[in-house]
Each structure stands twice: as C-alpha cells, then as structure tokens.
Amino acid sequence: MSIGNSSDGSAPDDNSPEDNSPEDDRPSVGQALQQARIAANLTVDEVSGSTRVRVLIVHAIEQDDFSRSGGDVYARGHIRMLAQKVGLDPKPLIEQFDAEHGGRPAPTPAAPLFEAERIRPERRRPNWTAAMVAAIVAVIGFVGFTLFNGADGGKTKQVAEGSTPEKGNVKPSATKPAAPKPDPSESAIAAAPRDKVTVKLSAIEDKSWISAKAHNGRLLFDGTLNKGDSKTFQDDERIDLILGNAGAIELFVNGKKVGDEFETGQVERLSYTQGDPEAG
Numbered sequence: 322m323s324i325g326n327s328s329d330g331s332a333p334d335d336n337s338p339e340d341n342s343p344e345d346d347r348p349s350v351g352q353a354l355q356q357a358r359i360a361a362n363l364t365v366d367e368v369s370g371s372t373r374v375r376v377l378i379v380h381a382i383e384q385d386d387f388s389r390s391g392g393d394v395y396a397r398g399h400i401r402m403l404a405q406k407v408g409l410d411p412k413p414l415i416e417q418f419d420a421e422h423g424g425r426p427a428p429t430p431a432a433p434l435f436e437a438e439r440i441r442p443e444r445r446r447p448n449w450t451a452a453m454v455a456a457i458v459a460v461i462g463f464v465g466f467t468l469f470n471g472a473d474g475g476k477t478k479q480v481a482e483g484s485t486p487e488k489g490n491v492k493p494s495a496t497k498p499a500a501p502k503p504d505p506s507e508s509a510i511a512a513a514p515r516d517k518v519t520v521k522l523s524a525i526e527d528k529s530w531i532s533a534k535a536h537n538g539r540l541l542f543d544g545t546l547n548k549g550d551s552k553t554f555q556d557d558e559r560i561d562l563i564l565g566n567a568g569a570i571e572l573f574v575n576g577k578k579v580g581d582e583f584e585t586g587q588v589e590r591l592s593y594t595q596g597d598p599e600a601g
Contacts, residue, residue, distance in 0.1 A: 350400060350414050350421070351385035357407035358383075372402040379403065393422060518595045520560045521573040523551040526585070530565030546570075562591040574598050 348356065358368060365383075369376045381389045382399060390396035397415050404411035522531060524546040531552070533541040536559040542552055548569070554560050564570050567583030574593045583589055 347417075349385050350418050351383045353409065353414060354400070354403050354407060355383040357404075357409045361407050363407065368403060368406050372406050374399050374402060387418075387422075393418075396422075514555075516595070517555045517557055518560050518593055518597070519553065519555050519573075519575055520562065520593055521551060521553045522546060522562075522564075523571040523573075524548050524569050525571045526569035527566060529567070529569045531570070532563040534561045535559075536561075559592060559594045562589070562593070564589040564591070 347353075358365070365376055365379050368374070369379050378389045378399060381387070382396075382403065387393075387396040390399050397418065400414050400418055401411040404414050520533070522533075526548070528545055528547045530545050532543045533552070533554045535541055535556040541554045541556075541560070546552060564583065565588055566585065567587045567589040568585035570583065572579040574597050575595065577598055579598055
C-alpha cells in the first residue's frame with residue numbers, strides 16, 4: 322500500500338479549495354482605506370482635516386507604512402478614525418492589522434501595578450546623634466536658666482532682708498494731679514487737618530442711619546451708627562451727609578461742633594467743605 326495516494330490511486334490536489342482562503346485575496350489595510358477614500362470622492366487633505374490625522378501619516382498608512390503613527394496603539398486609533406471617515410467598518414481592519422503585526426498586546430496584569438504598594442519600606446534606624454545633640458542642648462538650657470534664676474533670686478532676697486528705712490528719712494512722693502480730659506470739641510479741633518474737610522459723627526441719644534460720600538461720589542459709609550459709636554470721615558474738598566435720625570447725632574465739622582438743633586426722627590441732608598462751619 323502506498324502512502325499519500327487517494328483511494329482511487331490519484332495524487333492529492335495541491336490546489337484544493339481549503340487551501341485558498343478568501344482572506345488571501347482581500348486588500349491590505351492601507352489599500353482598503355485608500356480604495357474606500359477614492360470611492361467616497363475624498364482627498365487626503367479632506368480626510369486629514371476632519372480626522373486630525375496628519376497628511377503624511379494618511380499617505381503612509383495608505384501605503385501600509387505604520388512607522389509614522391508612533392506605535393501600534395496609535396496606529397489602531399488612526400485606522401479607526403480613517404475607516405469611519407471613508408465609510409468602512411474599522412473592526413475588521415484593526416483585526417487584520419493585529420494579525421499582520423503580531424496581534425494585540427496582552428493586557429498588563431493588575432498585580433504588578435500594585436506590587437510596590439505591598440512592599441513595606443525599610444524601617445529607618447533611629448538617629449542617635451540627633452537625639453544626643455538635642456539632649457545636650459536641653460541640659461545646657463536648663464543649667465543656664467537655673468543659674469540666671471539663682472542670681473536674680475539672691476538679689477531679690479538681699480533687698481527683702483535689708484534694713485527697713487526709717488520713717489523719718491522717707492520723703493513723701495508728690496502726687497501729680499491728673500490732667501483734665503480735653504473737651505471733645507477741642508480734641509476734634511486738634512485732629513482736624515487744615516487742608517481737608519473732616520466730619521465726625523457720634524450717636525449720643527439713640528442709633529441713627531447715616532450715609533457719607535466724598536466730593537466725587539465715592540461712598541465712605543452707609544449703615545447704622547449705634548448709640549455710643551462714632552465715625553470720622555475726611556475728604557480733600559467736600560463731604561455729603563444724610564442723617565436718618567438727626568436728633569440722635571452730635572456733629573463736629575473741621576474740629577468745630579455744629580450747634581444746629583436736629584429733631585429726633587428727622588432726616589437731614591448736609592454738605593460741608595474745608596471752610597465750614599463759619600461759626601461754631
């Protein structure tokens with residue numbers, strides 16, 4: 322019996338249909354993309370502009386040169402974008418690319434990524450030199466503090482145990498009379514500069530809502546002045562006031578008390594410059 326012959330004695334057919342896979346006749350990845358682009362009536366520049374893949378890379382991929390893509394991962398991305406643009410299904414092209422370039426890389430196992438976290442850092446040895454230096458410094462500081470305290474305590478003790486001075490030799494100390502407190506109006510006069518307009522408001526009877534503006538309209542204050550509170554405002558030219566409860570306010574302008582009698586609950590709109598008040 323001969324080996325390798327069929328039952329009818331004829332030799333096996335080298336060109337059997339099983340050996341001719343239809344995949345052998347399919348175009349390459351680059352050819353498929355180029356043919357689809359031409360069929361879609363698109364230029365390389367149009368494809369590049371809409372996919373953001375550079376013109377040189379599009380030309381290279383259509384020539385099956387994937388070296389300009391920067392690696393297999395980027396090449397797969399370029400193939401996917403170009404295929405979608407020219408109307409092809411990207412999945413078969415990417416599978417064909419993987420088959421021609423060694424297949425898709427295996428995913429990195431998760432264990433090595435966290436291996437470093439499981440390795441405990443080496444335990445550091447205690448720094449005995451630093452500890453000794455710190456202890457010496459502490460001892461020196463304690464000794465110095467003790468010596469200083471002892472010297473100061475001796476002086477204090479000598480003063481305490483010294484002879485008591487005779488009563489006849491003690492001269493009575495002259496008590497200076499307390500200086501009288503200046504009148505509020507006088508202190509306001511002393512504090513008011515000559516080249517500015519100064520306004521001082523004090524709520525003495527009740528709280529009052531006040532608003533103060535500079536000559537250029539800038540708001541200096543807008544709110545409530547509670548009883549016992551004071552506010553002082555200055556400007557180069559003029560200060561405009563609105564007093565919501567004028568009767569509760571004591572008013573000084575440029576160091577002088579304004580003697581106007583305002584009524585409780587009365588709203589007053591006032592304006593003062595450097596020369597005001599003319600009398601007060």
